[in-house]
Amino acid sequence: MDATTRVVTTLILVIALIGVTIFTQFARRRRAAFPLRAIPAYQAIPLLVGEAIESARPVHVSFGGVGIGGLSTALALASAEVVYQTARRAAIGVDAPIITGSDPTFLPLAYATLYRAYGSRGRADRAPSTAVRWYPSLQRTGGLAFAAALTGTIGSEQVSGNILLGSYGAELALILDTASRGGRRSVAGSDQLIGQAVAYGMATSPLIGEEMFVGGAYLGDEAGTLAVATTIDLLRWLLIGGLAGSIGFVVAARLLGAA
Amino acid sequence: MWSRRACWVRRDARNKGLNDVGRLWRILATAIAISFGLVTLAGLLIGDGLFNQVAGLFLQLAAVTIGLTILIGLLNLYTVHLNRLLQRGRGSLYSLVMLASAALVIGLWLTNQDESNMILLESVQVALESALAGLVLFALVYGAYRFMRGGVTLSGLLFTAVLLIVLLGTLPGDHVIAQVRNWVLAVPVSAGQRGILLGIALATVVTGVRVLAGQDRNYRE
Numbered sequence: 001m002d003a004t005t006r007v008v009t010t011l012i013l014v015i016a017l018i019g020v021t022i023f024t025q026f027a028r029r030r031r032a033a034f035p036l037r038a039i040p041a042y043q044a045i046p047l048l049v050g051e052a053i054e055s056a057r058p059v060h061v062s063f064g065g066v067g068i069g070g071l072s073t074a075l076a077l078a079s080a081e082v083v084y085q086t087a088r089r090a091a092i093g094v095d096a097p098i099i100t101g102s103d104p105t106f107l108p109l110a111y112a113t114l115y116r117a118y119g120s121r122g123r124a125d126r127a128p129s130t131a132v133r134w135y136p137s138l139q140r141t142g143g144l145a146f147a148a149a150l151t152g153t154i155g156s157e158q159v160s161g162n163i164l165l166g167s168y169g170a171e172l173a174l175i176l177d178t179a180s181r182g183g184r185r186s187v188a189g190s191d192q193l194i195g196q197a198v199a200y201g202m203a204t205s206p207l208i209g210e211e212m213f214v215g216g217a218y219l220g221d222e223a224g225t226l227a228v229a230t231t232i233d234l235l236r237w238l239l240i241g242g243l244a245g246s247i248g249f250v251v252a253a254r255l256l257g258a259a
Numbered sequence: 260m261w262s263r264r265a266c267w268v269r270r271d272a273r274n275k276g277l278n279d280v281g282r283l284w285r286i287l288a289t290a291i292a293i294s295f296g297l298v299t300l301a302g303l304l305i306g307d308g309l310f311n312q313v314a315g316l317f318l319q320l321a322a323v324t325i326g327l328t329i330l331i332g333l334l335n336l337y338t339v340h341l342n343r344l345l346q347r348g349r350g351s352l353y354s355l356v357m358l359a360s361a362a363l364v365i366g367l368w369l370t371n372q373d374e375s376n377m378i379l380l381e382s383v384q385v386a387l388e389s390a391l392a393g394l395v396l397f398a399l400v401y402g403a404y405r406f407m408r409g410g411v412t413l414s415g416l417l418f419t420a421v422l423l424i425v426l427l428g429t430l431p432g433d434h435v436i437a438q439v440r441n442w443v444l445a446v447p448v449s450a451g452q453r454g455i456l457l458g459i460a461l462a463t464v465v466t467g468v469r470v471l472a473g474q475d476r477n478y479r480e
Contacts, residue, residue, distance in 0.1 A: 105325050107328060
Protein backbone atom coordinates (compact mmCIF):
# COMPACT_ATOMS: atom_id res chain seq x y z
CA MET A 1 0.00 0.00 0.00
CA ASP A 2 1.58 3.31 -1.06
CA ALA A 3 1.61 6.41 1.15
CA THR A 4 -1.24 8.24 -0.65
CA THR A 5 -3.57 5.23 -0.53
CA ARG A 6 -2.73 4.77 3.16
CA VAL A 7 -3.55 8.42 3.96
CA VAL A 8 -6.82 8.36 1.96
CA THR A 9 -7.86 5.04 3.56
CA THR A 10 -7.13 6.34 7.05
CA LEU A 11 -9.04 9.55 6.29
CA ILE A 12 -12.11 7.61 5.07
CA LEU A 13 -11.96 5.35 8.14
CA VAL A 14 -11.72 8.33 10.51
CA ILE A 15 -14.64 10.14 8.80
CA ALA A 16 -16.69 6.93 8.92
CA LEU A 17 -15.91 6.38 12.61
CA ILE A 18 -16.75 9.98 13.53
CA GLY A 19 -19.90 9.85 11.40
CA VAL A 20 -21.16 6.59 12.90
CA THR A 21 -20.43 7.72 16.48
CA ILE A 22 -21.94 11.19 16.19
CA PHE A 23 -24.98 10.21 14.11
CA THR A 24 -25.76 7.36 16.52
CA GLN A 25 -25.94 9.79 19.43
CA PHE A 26 -28.06 12.27 17.44
CA ALA A 27 -30.38 9.55 16.14
CA ARG A 28 -30.97 8.30 19.70
CA ARG A 29 -32.22 11.73 20.73
CA ARG A 30 -34.01 12.87 17.55
CA ARG A 31 -34.80 10.07 15.17
CA ALA A 32 -37.04 12.30 13.05
CA ALA A 33 -34.03 14.46 12.16
CA PHE A 34 -32.78 11.65 9.88
CA PRO A 35 -35.36 11.11 7.14
CA LEU A 36 -34.66 8.19 4.81
CA ARG A 37 -35.44 8.24 1.10
CA ALA A 38 -37.94 5.59 0.06
CA ILE A 39 -36.48 2.31 -1.22
CA PRO A 40 -39.29 0.15 -2.71
CA ALA A 41 -37.47 -3.13 -1.92
CA TYR A 42 -37.49 -2.42 1.82
CA GLN A 43 -41.13 -1.37 1.64
CA ALA A 44 -41.86 -4.72 -0.04
CA ILE A 45 -40.16 -6.93 2.58
CA PRO A 46 -42.74 -6.48 5.40
CA LEU A 47 -45.53 -7.17 2.88
CA LEU A 48 -43.70 -10.22 1.64
CA VAL A 49 -43.35 -11.58 5.19
CA GLY A 50 -47.00 -10.73 5.93
CA GLU A 51 -48.11 -12.70 2.87
CA ALA A 52 -45.98 -15.65 3.98
CA ILE A 53 -47.52 -15.67 7.46
CA GLU A 54 -51.07 -15.47 6.08
CA SER A 55 -50.49 -18.26 3.60
CA ALA A 56 -48.56 -20.40 6.17
CA ARG A 57 -45.61 -20.71 3.83
CA PRO A 58 -41.96 -19.90 4.50
CA VAL A 59 -40.02 -16.89 3.23
CA HIS A 60 -36.70 -17.71 1.61
CA VAL A 61 -33.75 -15.48 2.55
CA SER A 62 -30.39 -16.14 0.94
CA PHE A 63 -26.88 -14.92 1.68
CA GLY A 64 -25.67 -16.08 -1.76
CA GLY A 65 -21.92 -16.56 -1.78
CA VAL A 66 -21.06 -14.21 1.08
CA GLY A 67 -19.54 -15.31 4.37
CA ILE A 68 -17.44 -14.24 7.29
CA GLY A 69 -13.69 -13.75 6.99
CA GLY A 70 -13.35 -12.70 3.37
CA LEU A 71 -13.86 -9.58 1.31
CA SER A 72 -17.63 -9.95 1.62
CA THR A 73 -17.75 -9.96 5.44
CA ALA A 74 -19.42 -6.54 5.64
CA LEU A 75 -22.10 -7.59 3.15
CA ALA A 76 -22.64 -10.80 5.15
CA LEU A 77 -23.27 -8.72 8.29
CA ALA A 78 -25.62 -6.40 6.37
CA SER A 79 -27.50 -9.42 5.00
CA ALA A 80 -27.65 -10.87 8.53
CA GLU A 81 -29.41 -7.69 9.68
CA VAL A 82 -32.07 -8.17 6.97
CA VAL A 83 -32.34 -11.85 7.97
CA TYR A 84 -32.86 -10.76 11.60
CA GLN A 85 -35.61 -8.30 10.71
CA THR A 86 -37.30 -10.83 8.42
CA ALA A 87 -37.07 -13.71 10.92
CA ARG A 88 -38.29 -11.45 13.74
CA ARG A 89 -41.42 -10.65 11.74
CA ALA A 90 -41.87 -14.25 10.59
CA ALA A 91 -41.41 -15.64 14.12
CA ILE A 92 -45.10 -15.12 14.87
CA GLY A 93 -46.07 -17.37 11.96
CA VAL A 94 -46.18 -21.12 11.56
CA ASP A 95 -43.22 -21.61 9.23
CA ALA A 96 -39.73 -20.34 9.96
CA PRO A 97 -37.92 -18.58 7.14
CA ILE A 98 -35.53 -20.74 5.10
CA ILE A 99 -32.03 -19.26 5.20
CA THR A 100 -29.57 -20.44 2.56
CA GLY A 101 -25.98 -19.75 1.53
CA SER A 102 -23.10 -21.36 -0.35
CA ASP A 103 -20.16 -20.22 1.81
CA PRO A 104 -19.91 -22.39 4.95
CA THR A 105 -18.78 -19.41 7.05
CA PHE A 106 -22.29 -17.96 6.81
CA LEU A 107 -23.63 -20.81 8.96
CA PRO A 108 -22.63 -19.59 12.46
CA LEU A 109 -23.85 -16.10 11.58
CA ALA A 110 -27.16 -17.37 10.20
CA TYR A 111 -27.85 -19.67 13.17
CA ALA A 112 -27.02 -16.91 15.68
CA THR A 113 -29.21 -14.42 13.80
CA LEU A 114 -32.16 -16.82 13.56
CA TYR A 115 -32.07 -17.76 17.27
CA ARG A 116 -31.63 -14.11 18.26
CA ALA A 117 -34.62 -13.07 16.14
CA TYR A 118 -36.84 -15.79 17.60
CA GLY A 119 -35.46 -15.03 21.07
CA SER A 120 -36.53 -11.39 20.71
CA ARG A 121 -40.12 -12.70 20.42
CA GLY A 122 -39.60 -15.09 23.33
CA ARG A 123 -39.75 -18.06 20.96
CA ALA A 124 -36.12 -19.14 20.74
CA ASP A 125 -37.16 -22.77 21.29
CA ARG A 126 -39.38 -22.60 18.16
CA ALA A 127 -36.52 -21.75 15.79
CA PRO A 128 -35.88 -24.93 13.79
CA SER A 129 -32.24 -25.88 13.24
CA THR A 130 -33.09 -27.14 9.73
CA ALA A 131 -34.18 -23.66 8.65
CA VAL A 132 -30.55 -22.77 7.91
CA ARG A 133 -29.21 -24.63 4.88
CA TRP A 134 -25.80 -24.81 3.31
CA TYR A 135 -25.71 -25.61 -0.40
CA PRO A 136 -22.05 -25.94 -1.39
CA SER A 137 -20.93 -24.87 -4.82
CA LEU A 138 -17.77 -24.96 -6.89
CA GLN A 139 -16.00 -21.60 -7.13
CA ARG A 140 -14.87 -22.15 -10.73
CA THR A 141 -18.35 -22.77 -12.09
CA GLY A 142 -19.67 -19.61 -10.44
CA GLY A 143 -22.29 -20.87 -8.01
CA LEU A 144 -24.40 -22.78 -10.54
CA ALA A 145 -24.88 -25.77 -8.22
CA PHE A 146 -26.10 -23.35 -5.55
CA ALA A 147 -28.55 -21.77 -7.98
CA ALA A 148 -29.80 -25.22 -9.00
CA ALA A 149 -30.31 -26.16 -5.34
CA LEU A 150 -32.25 -22.95 -4.72
CA THR A 151 -34.54 -23.51 -7.69
CA GLY A 152 -35.34 -26.91 -6.15
CA THR A 153 -35.88 -25.45 -2.69
CA ILE A 154 -38.17 -22.69 -3.97
CA GLY A 155 -40.38 -25.30 -5.60
CA SER A 156 -40.32 -28.13 -3.06
CA GLU A 157 -40.71 -25.91 0.02
CA GLN A 158 -43.38 -23.79 -1.69
CA VAL A 159 -41.78 -20.60 -0.48
CA SER A 160 -43.92 -17.50 -0.48
CA GLY A 161 -41.25 -15.01 -1.54
CA ASN A 162 -37.50 -14.60 -1.90
CA ILE A 163 -35.05 -12.13 -0.40
CA LEU A 164 -31.69 -12.61 -2.12
CA LEU A 165 -28.98 -10.38 -0.69
CA GLY A 166 -25.36 -11.33 -1.20
CA SER A 167 -22.92 -12.28 -3.89
CA TYR A 168 -24.45 -13.63 -7.11
CA GLY A 169 -23.39 -13.72 -10.73
CA ALA A 170 -25.40 -14.56 -13.83
CA GLU A 171 -26.76 -17.68 -12.09
CA LEU A 172 -29.14 -15.36 -10.23
CA ALA A 173 -31.20 -15.42 -13.44
CA LEU A 174 -32.08 -19.09 -12.84
CA ILE A 175 -33.31 -18.38 -9.29
CA LEU A 176 -35.31 -15.30 -10.26
CA ASP A 177 -36.74 -17.05 -13.30
CA THR A 178 -38.02 -19.90 -11.10
CA ALA A 179 -39.45 -17.37 -8.65
CA SER A 180 -41.27 -15.38 -11.33
CA ARG A 181 -42.68 -18.50 -13.01
CA GLY A 182 -44.24 -19.47 -9.68
CA GLY A 183 -45.63 -15.95 -9.24
CA ARG A 184 -43.43 -15.32 -6.20
CA ARG A 185 -42.15 -11.88 -5.32
CA SER A 186 -38.42 -11.40 -5.03
CA VAL A 187 -36.14 -8.76 -3.57
CA ALA A 188 -32.60 -9.11 -4.90
CA GLY A 189 -29.23 -7.38 -4.86
CA SER A 190 -25.65 -8.46 -5.51
CA ASP A 191 -22.17 -7.06 -4.97
CA GLN A 192 -21.16 -8.45 -8.38
CA LEU A 193 -21.99 -6.23 -11.35
CA ILE A 194 -23.41 -9.06 -13.46
CA GLY A 195 -25.63 -10.20 -10.59
CA GLN A 196 -26.64 -6.59 -10.03
CA ALA A 197 -27.72 -6.23 -13.66
CA VAL A 198 -29.70 -9.49 -13.52
CA ALA A 199 -31.37 -8.40 -10.26
CA TYR A 200 -32.34 -5.04 -11.79
CA GLY A 201 -33.91 -6.69 -14.81
CA MET A 202 -35.57 -9.71 -13.22
CA ALA A 203 -36.32 -9.09 -9.52
CA THR A 204 -39.68 -7.69 -8.44
CA SER A 205 -37.85 -5.17 -6.23
CA PRO A 206 -34.11 -4.77 -6.87
CA LEU A 207 -31.57 -3.30 -4.49
CA ILE A 208 -28.70 -1.39 -6.06
CA GLY A 209 -25.17 -1.01 -4.68
CA GLU A 210 -25.00 0.44 -1.19
CA GLU A 211 -28.76 0.03 -0.69
CA MET A 212 -28.01 -3.56 0.36
CA PHE A 213 -26.16 -2.32 3.44
CA VAL A 214 -28.91 -0.21 4.98
CA GLY A 215 -31.59 -2.83 5.57
CA GLY A 216 -31.39 -2.39 9.34
CA ALA A 217 -32.20 1.31 9.10
CA TYR A 218 -35.29 0.70 6.93
CA LEU A 219 -36.65 -2.43 8.59
CA GLY A 220 -35.66 -1.77 12.21
CA ASP A 221 -35.70 1.20 14.52
CA GLU A 222 -32.18 1.30 15.89
CA ALA A 223 -30.13 4.48 16.06
CA GLY A 224 -26.94 2.63 15.06
CA THR A 225 -28.31 1.34 11.76
CA LEU A 226 -29.74 4.77 10.99
CA ALA A 227 -26.30 6.25 11.64
CA VAL A 228 -24.79 3.80 9.12
CA ALA A 229 -27.25 4.92 6.43
CA THR A 230 -26.55 8.60 7.16
CA THR A 231 -22.77 8.10 7.21
CA ILE A 232 -22.87 6.28 3.86
CA ASP A 233 -24.83 9.25 2.44
CA LEU A 234 -22.31 11.69 3.96
CA LEU A 235 -19.33 9.82 2.47
CA ARG A 236 -21.08 9.62 -0.89
CA TRP A 237 -21.65 13.37 -0.96
CA LEU A 238 -18.03 13.97 0.11
CA LEU A 239 -16.90 11.71 -2.74
CA ILE A 240 -19.12 13.55 -5.24
CA GLY A 241 -17.78 16.87 -3.93
CA GLY A 242 -14.21 15.59 -4.18
CA LEU A 243 -14.72 14.36 -7.75
CA ALA A 244 -16.42 17.60 -8.82
CA GLY A 245 -13.65 19.62 -7.14
CA SER A 246 -10.95 17.58 -8.91
CA ILE A 247 -12.63 18.03 -12.29
CA GLY A 248 -12.98 21.77 -11.63
CA PHE A 249 -9.33 21.97 -10.59
CA VAL A 250 -8.11 20.15 -13.73
CA VAL A 251 -10.29 22.27 -16.03
CA ALA A 252 -9.18 25.50 -14.32
CA ALA A 253 -5.52 24.45 -14.51
CA ARG A 254 -5.85 23.71 -18.25
CA LEU A 255 -7.65 26.99 -18.92
CA LEU A 256 -5.03 28.97 -16.99
CA GLY A 257 -2.24 27.02 -18.71
CA ALA A 258 -3.76 27.78 -22.12
CA ALA A 259 -4.10 31.44 -21.24
CA MET B 260 -47.01 -19.78 50.43
CA TRP B 261 -43.90 -18.23 51.98
CA SER B 262 -41.76 -21.14 50.86
CA ARG B 263 -43.07 -20.72 47.27
CA ARG B 264 -42.23 -17.03 47.38
CA ALA B 265 -38.74 -17.78 48.71
CA CYS B 266 -38.35 -20.23 45.83
CA TRP B 267 -39.27 -17.49 43.31
CA VAL B 268 -36.84 -15.07 44.93
CA ARG B 269 -34.06 -17.69 44.75
CA ARG B 270 -34.91 -18.44 41.09
CA ASP B 271 -34.90 -14.72 40.23
CA ALA B 272 -31.55 -14.28 41.94
CA ARG B 273 -30.15 -17.30 40.06
CA ASN B 274 -31.47 -15.99 36.69
CA LYS B 275 -30.05 -12.54 37.47
CA GLY B 276 -26.70 -14.14 38.25
CA LEU B 277 -26.78 -16.10 34.98
CA ASN B 278 -27.70 -12.92 33.09
CA ASP B 279 -24.78 -11.09 34.70
CA VAL B 280 -22.39 -13.89 33.77
CA GLY B 281 -23.78 -13.90 30.21
CA ARG B 282 -23.35 -10.15 29.98
CA LEU B 283 -19.76 -10.42 31.22
CA TRP B 284 -18.96 -13.08 28.63
CA ARG B 285 -20.49 -10.88 25.92
CA ILE B 286 -18.39 -7.89 27.01
CA LEU B 287 -15.26 -10.05 27.05
CA ALA B 288 -16.02 -11.49 23.61
CA THR B 289 -16.71 -7.98 22.25
CA ALA B 290 -13.45 -6.64 23.73
CA ILE B 291 -11.46 -9.51 22.20
CA ALA B 292 -13.13 -9.10 18.79
CA ILE B 293 -12.57 -5.32 18.74
CA SER B 294 -8.93 -5.63 19.90
CA PHE B 295 -8.15 -8.24 17.24
CA GLY B 296 -9.91 -6.13 14.60
CA LEU B 297 -8.05 -2.95 15.52
CA VAL B 298 -4.64 -4.67 15.63
CA THR B 299 -5.30 -6.31 12.23
CA LEU B 300 -6.44 -2.98 10.76
CA ALA B 301 -3.37 -1.20 12.16
CA GLY B 302 -1.12 -3.94 10.77
CA LEU B 303 -2.65 -3.69 7.32
CA LEU B 304 -2.47 0.12 7.32
CA ILE B 305 1.07 0.46 8.70
CA GLY B 306 2.39 -2.14 6.26
CA ASP B 307 5.46 -3.43 8.11
CA GLY B 308 6.85 -4.01 11.59
CA LEU B 309 5.43 -5.84 14.61
CA PHE B 310 1.79 -4.87 13.95
CA ASN B 311 1.97 -6.30 10.46
CA GLN B 312 3.42 -9.60 11.72
CA VAL B 313 0.73 -9.88 14.40
CA ALA B 314 -1.95 -9.03 11.81
CA GLY B 315 -0.59 -11.80 9.57
CA LEU B 316 -0.79 -14.26 12.46
CA PHE B 317 -4.40 -13.23 13.18
CA LEU B 318 -5.31 -13.67 9.52
CA GLN B 319 -3.79 -17.19 9.57
CA LEU B 320 -5.81 -18.00 12.69
CA ALA B 321 -8.94 -16.72 10.94
CA ALA B 322 -8.18 -18.96 7.93
CA VAL B 323 -7.93 -22.02 10.21
CA THR B 324 -11.21 -21.10 11.92
CA ILE B 325 -12.88 -20.64 8.54
CA GLY B 326 -11.64 -24.09 7.53
CA LEU B 327 -13.45 -25.56 10.52
CA THR B 328 -16.77 -24.17 9.29
CA ILE B 329 -16.68 -26.81 6.53
CA LEU B 330 -17.35 -29.38 9.27
CA ILE B 331 -20.32 -27.33 10.50
CA GLY B 332 -21.48 -27.20 6.89
CA LEU B 333 -21.28 -30.97 6.46
CA LEU B 334 -23.17 -31.49 9.70
CA ASN B 335 -25.81 -29.02 8.51
CA LEU B 336 -26.08 -30.73 5.13
CA TYR B 337 -26.64 -34.15 6.69
CA THR B 338 -29.06 -32.88 9.36
CA VAL B 339 -31.25 -31.00 6.88
CA HIS B 340 -31.45 -33.78 4.30
CA LEU B 341 -31.82 -36.64 6.81
CA ASN B 342 -34.63 -34.71 8.44
CA ARG B 343 -36.37 -34.23 5.08
CA LEU B 344 -35.88 -37.89 4.21
CA LEU B 345 -37.29 -39.10 7.53
CA GLN B 346 -40.28 -36.78 7.26
CA ARG B 347 -40.81 -37.93 3.66
CA GLY B 348 -41.51 -34.37 2.63
CA ARG B 349 -41.51 -33.01 -0.92
CA GLY B 350 -38.16 -33.43 -2.59
CA SER B 351 -37.08 -36.27 -0.30
CA LEU B 352 -35.84 -38.17 -3.37
CA TYR B 353 -33.37 -35.35 -4.05
CA SER B 354 -32.24 -35.56 -0.43
CA LEU B 355 -31.67 -39.30 -0.80
CA VAL B 356 -29.54 -38.73 -3.92
CA MET B 357 -27.65 -35.97 -2.14
CA LEU B 358 -26.94 -38.11 0.94
CA ALA B 359 -25.87 -41.08 -1.19
CA SER B 360 -23.56 -38.88 -3.31
CA ALA B 361 -22.01 -37.26 -0.25
CA ALA B 362 -21.50 -40.65 1.41
CA LEU B 363 -19.88 -41.99 -1.77
CA VAL B 364 -17.47 -39.03 -2.02
CA ILE B 365 -16.55 -39.26 1.68
CA GLY B 366 -16.12 -43.04 1.35
CA LEU B 367 -13.80 -42.60 -1.64
CA TRP B 368 -11.80 -39.99 0.25
CA LEU B 369 -11.48 -42.22 3.32
CA THR B 370 -10.21 -45.10 1.17
CA ASN B 371 -7.66 -42.79 -0.53
CA GLN B 372 -9.25 -43.11 -3.97
CA ASP B 373 -8.66 -39.52 -4.97
CA GLU B 374 -8.60 -40.35 -8.68
CA SER B 375 -12.14 -41.73 -8.54
CA ASN B 376 -13.18 -38.62 -6.65
CA MET B 377 -11.69 -36.40 -9.36
CA ILE B 378 -13.47 -38.44 -12.06
CA LEU B 379 -16.74 -37.92 -10.20
CA LEU B 380 -16.05 -34.21 -9.93
CA GLU B 381 -14.92 -33.65 -13.52
CA SER B 382 -17.29 -36.07 -15.27
CA VAL B 383 -20.43 -35.56 -13.24
CA GLN B 384 -20.52 -32.28 -11.37
CA VAL B 385 -18.63 -30.02 -13.80
CA ALA B 386 -20.54 -31.54 -16.74
CA LEU B 387 -23.88 -30.97 -15.00
CA GLU B 388 -22.99 -27.42 -14.07
CA SER B 389 -21.83 -26.69 -17.62
CA ALA B 390 -25.20 -27.87 -18.91
CA LEU B 391 -26.85 -25.62 -16.36
CA ALA B 392 -24.75 -22.70 -17.60
CA GLY B 393 -26.44 -23.13 -20.98
CA LEU B 394 -29.81 -22.66 -19.31
CA VAL B 395 -28.71 -19.33 -17.80
CA LEU B 396 -28.79 -17.78 -21.29
CA PHE B 397 -32.43 -18.75 -21.78
CA ALA B 398 -33.32 -17.45 -18.33
CA LEU B 399 -31.63 -14.14 -19.16
CA VAL B 400 -33.44 -13.80 -22.49
CA TYR B 401 -36.75 -14.62 -20.83
CA GLY B 402 -35.95 -12.09 -18.10
CA ALA B 403 -35.27 -9.39 -20.68
CA TYR B 404 -38.54 -10.22 -22.42
CA ARG B 405 -40.44 -10.02 -19.14
CA PHE B 406 -38.77 -6.70 -18.31
CA MET B 407 -39.95 -5.19 -21.59
CA ARG B 408 -43.41 -6.72 -21.28
CA GLY B 409 -43.96 -5.07 -17.90
CA GLY B 410 -45.05 -1.76 -19.47
CA VAL B 411 -43.42 1.22 -21.17
CA THR B 412 -41.23 3.07 -18.71
CA LEU B 413 -38.22 5.32 -19.22
CA SER B 414 -35.89 2.74 -17.68
CA GLY B 415 -37.48 0.02 -19.82
CA LEU B 416 -36.96 2.02 -23.01
CA LEU B 417 -33.37 2.80 -22.05
CA PHE B 418 -32.72 -0.86 -21.26
CA THR B 419 -34.16 -1.96 -24.61
CA ALA B 420 -32.24 0.69 -26.56
CA VAL B 421 -28.91 -0.22 -24.90
CA LEU B 422 -29.57 -3.94 -25.37
CA LEU B 423 -30.25 -3.43 -29.09
CA ILE B 424 -27.18 -1.21 -29.53
CA VAL B 425 -24.92 -3.72 -27.75
CA LEU B 426 -26.32 -6.69 -29.70
CA LEU B 427 -26.26 -4.94 -33.12
CA GLY B 428 -22.85 -3.46 -32.37
CA THR B 429 -21.31 -6.91 -32.13
CA LEU B 430 -22.10 -7.56 -35.81
CA PRO B 431 -18.92 -7.72 -37.92
CA GLY B 432 -17.65 -4.54 -39.55
CA ASP B 433 -16.73 -1.00 -38.45
CA HIS B 434 -20.17 0.58 -38.71
CA VAL B 435 -21.77 3.45 -36.77
CA ILE B 436 -23.61 1.15 -34.34
CA ALA B 437 -20.33 -0.58 -33.44
CA GLN B 438 -18.81 2.81 -32.63
CA VAL B 439 -21.85 3.78 -30.58
CA ARG B 440 -21.62 0.42 -28.77
CA ASN B 441 -17.95 1.01 -27.97
CA TRP B 442 -18.74 4.48 -26.65
CA VAL B 443 -21.69 3.20 -24.56
CA LEU B 444 -19.50 0.51 -22.99
CA ALA B 445 -16.52 2.82 -22.46
CA VAL B 446 -18.33 5.85 -21.00
CA PRO B 447 -21.86 5.46 -19.50
CA VAL B 448 -21.58 1.74 -18.64
CA SER B 449 -18.10 2.16 -17.18
CA ALA B 450 -19.24 5.21 -15.18
CA GLY B 451 -22.26 3.31 -13.86
CA GLN B 452 -20.11 0.33 -12.89
CA ARG B 453 -17.69 2.55 -11.00
CA GLY B 454 -20.53 4.37 -9.27
CA ILE B 455 -22.05 1.10 -8.05
CA LEU B 456 -18.68 -0.30 -6.95
CA LEU B 457 -17.75 2.94 -5.14
CA GLY B 458 -21.09 2.87 -3.32
CA ILE B 459 -20.52 -0.74 -2.26
CA ALA B 460 -16.95 0.09 -1.15
CA LEU B 461 -18.08 3.04 0.99
CA ALA B 462 -20.88 1.01 2.54
CA THR B 463 -18.42 -1.81 3.27
CA VAL B 464 -16.11 0.63 5.07
CA VAL B 465 -18.93 2.09 7.17
CA THR B 466 -20.27 -1.37 8.09
CA GLY B 467 -16.73 -2.46 9.05
CA VAL B 468 -16.26 0.65 11.20
CA ARG B 469 -19.56 -0.10 12.95
CA VAL B 470 -18.29 -3.58 13.77
CA LEU B 471 -14.98 -2.17 15.05
CA ALA B 472 -16.88 0.34 17.18
CA GLY B 473 -18.73 -2.56 18.84
CA GLN B 474 -22.14 -1.43 17.62
CA ASP B 475 -23.06 -4.55 15.66
CA ARG B 476 -26.02 -6.59 16.85
CA ASN B 477 -23.81 -9.68 17.25
CA TYR B 478 -22.03 -7.94 20.13
CA ARG B 479 -25.04 -6.54 21.88
CA GLU B 480 -27.54 -9.39 22.06
